[in-house]
Amino acid sequence: MRMIRGLWRWRHNPLRRKTDVVESYAALIAALIILLAAPAVGWATGSLAQGALVKAAREQRAERHLISATVVKVLPHPPIDSDPETATATASDAHRRVFAQWTGPDGSRHEGALGTHPGADPGERFHLWTDGHGRPMGRPLDTATATTHAVLAGIGAGAATAGLVDGARRLVVWRLMRRRYAQWDIAWERAGQDWGRADADS
Structure with a gap:
């Protein structure tokens, strides 16, 4: 929501730069992709995993x-390890x-x-x-365990998609910031040629 407000604020601002608009649109597009694509990827991955795991569970029950x-x-x-630092409880x-x-x-x-x-x-x-x-x-694998693994796979895939999209957005912002700094350096260099001169405004 903050990204959308920022984009709206920059619409008619006379101080806006092209990089500001690109950054706002990148944030908006990333937010839309995260909201729409990440759940879809998670659902598709979970469904595929569910089908594969249920099939594996069925095969295991038939074979075992x-x-x-x-x-x-x-x-x-x-023998029991007497050292409490190295002794561990196992299954x-x-x-x-x-x-x-x-x-x-x-x-x-x-x-x-x-x-x-x-x-x-x-x-x-x-x-x-x-x-x-x-x-x-x-x-053999039971259906409840297969479902749990499928849900976790779907959540992981959705989170990974959101992370990739946000990483791409951050890369775009980083490139835009470098471009801004380069533009500032050029503008400052031009302004610095007349800095301190009495006739700078004339």
């Missing part, structure tokens, strides 16, 4: 299988490492070290995501 594994034995915890601290056995969706038998909930004991069964051959996999 939730099966049951049996705890054979609990594996010892790694693995909330899990218990166990040696487990499971049967894949294709009937193949597997065993190996896995992470499960902290209270897991030998003989206990827990859920595990695997591929079609029984290899452990991560949990």
Whole structure:
């Protein structure tokens, strides 16, 4: 709004320069592009990301299988770092490492070290995501997470567009300022030739 008021103020001002008008129009055009293009880019990016992520989530759910594994034995915890400055809590601290056995969706038998909930004991069964051959996999992407990622992608794209447009406006203003300074130098040099002379006004 301040940019529009500035443009209106310069319309009939006798002191306005061509660079002032160009700067005001650059600000107005940048504001319009930010208001119109940035949301459109954000929406388009979010829609594309949503479609790709939902498709990926669907494919993951089709390729991954939730099966049951049996705890054979609990594996010892790694040694705890006694230095409080270097010791950090990680996601693995909330899990218990166990040696487990499971049967894949294709009937193949597997065993190996896995992470499960902290209270897991030998003989206990827990859920595990695997591929079609029984290899452990991560949990498939769910629709809510896909939507969240798509929204964040759209916001990021819109913000990046606004930043690029504002950067272009600042570049135009910088070029105009350099031109103004050059014009001032020329005008001052001309005025300086008669500066202090008694007949300067004659």
